[in-house]
Amino acid sequence: MREISLHILDVAENGITAGASCIQIVVEEARAENVLKIVIRDNGRGISSEKIDRITDPFVTTRTTRRVGLGLSLLEAAARRCDGEAKIESEPGAGTEVTAVFRYNHIDRAPIGDMAGSITTLIAGNPDVDFIYDHSVDDRHFGMDTREIRKELEDSFLADPAVIYHLAQTIRKHLNRLDQGQMNSEMGEEGNGKIDDRRS
Amino acid sequence: MAKLTIEDLKRIKEKTAKKISVRDGTATAKITVHMGTCGIAAGAREVMGVLMEELTNSGRDDIRVVNSGCIGMCSSEPNVTVEIEGGEPIVYQLINSNKMRQIFKRHVLQGEIQTDFALAKI
Numbered sequence A: 001m002r003e004i005s006l007h008i009l010d011v012a013e014n015g016i017t018a019g020a021s022c023i024q025i026v027v028e029e030a031r032a033e034n035v036l037k038i039v040i041r042d043n044g045r046g047i048s049s050e051k052i053d054r055i056t057d058p059f060v061t062t063r064t065t066r067r068v069g070l071g072l073s074l075l076e077a078a079a080r081r082c083d084g085e086a087k088i089e090s091e092p093g094a095g096t097e098v099t100a101v102f103r104y105n106h107i108d109r110a111p112i113g114d115m116a117g118s119i120t121t122l123i124a125g126n127p128d129v130d131f132i133y134d135h136s137v138d139d140r141h142f143g144m145d146t147r148e149i150r151k152e153l154e155d156s157f158l159a160d161p162a163v164i165y166h167l168a169q170t171i172r173k174h175l176n177r178l179d180q181g182q183m184n185s186e187m188g189e190e191g192n193g194k195i196d197d198r199r200s
Numbered sequence B: 001m002a003k004l005t006i007e008d009l010k011r012i013k014e015k016t017a018k019k020i021s022v023r024d025g026t027a028t029a030k031i032t033v034h035m036g037t038c039g040i041a042a043g044a045r046e047v048m049g050v051l052m053e054e055l056t057n058s059g060r061d062d063i064r065v066v067n068s069g070c071i072g073m074c075s076s077e078p079n080v081t082v083e084i085e086g087g088e089p090i091v092y093q094l095i096n097s098n099k100m101r102q103i104f105k106r107h108v109l110q111g112e113i114q115t116d117f118a119l120a121k122i
């Protein structure tokens, strides 16, 4: 994969295939510590313990359309190549959490890429699924939650392609600020941190 | 801690308000972008972006765009399936932004199947 954000899109699609109604995506750029960590958590049907040990083996897949599963083995290979690792934890019936860690400045680490494109693709293509997205760069943070958007606005709002287009632009703008270390008063209001329920 | 704010949402709403008619009518066309690993690696996300843009420009509210998993034809990804009401689903292969725009304008809006890019009827 050319971008970390494409790995994230791919892993999130696994959760959707597993019947998740909510997917949480966390990107932590701990630049000061030289670590990039991504977490994708879903509330889908989960993976049995017999299977989870072999899951990054490309020959493990429940798909019937092709005999090899690629996504998780690609992610693990990418993380390992960058002095990192991937971890898959799951509770059957409750959900799955995929974590990958990379050395931030490793020469082989793919760029994070177009996270706004990945998030809005997920939202547009899966209207019945909610997405929570948290992205931090050192101590700066950006977050969004489609459950809150749906509460604020009518349900059809996120189904409008024009909204998706502008939403992508807005997220890009926020992420640029995050990247460049600017805090913006208008967009930098204090959040309440209530979606910060990460397990690890 | 920055957040996507209500102000952000209001601004998006203002920008899009004129274009939204009520999107609860029945769909007459469905476009499926296949989002398996191979599709994603080959550019399916960019194809989704193009579709959002074309759909916005068309002003049509009876066209649905959805994602689905891999259909097992990795070497011809990205694959996109177009289904017009009353017609058979057409699977298009090796789609990029330009082909997607052409398929949207000619097939989805005008009903002309773009046989050059079509893989099969399923």
Ligand SMILES: Nc1ncnc2c1ncn2[C@@H]1O[C@H](COP(=O)(O)OP(=O)(O)O)[C@@H](O)[C@H]1O
Pocket (backbone or CB within 6 Å): A014, A015, A018, A042, A044, A045, A046, A047, A055, A060, A061, A062, A063, A068, A069, A070, A071, A072, A073, A096, B037
């Ligand atoms: N989030 C998840 N929830 C449930 N099962 C999963 C999840 N992620 C992966 N799996 C299982 O692991 C298999 C391998 O996943 P992956 O490497 O992404 O390949 P693929 O999606 O192409 O099958 C899947 O077929 C599925 O059975």
Ligand SMILES: [Mg+2]
Pocket (backbone or CB within 6 Å): A010, A011, A013, A014, A070, A071, A072, B037
């Ligand atoms: Mg997969």
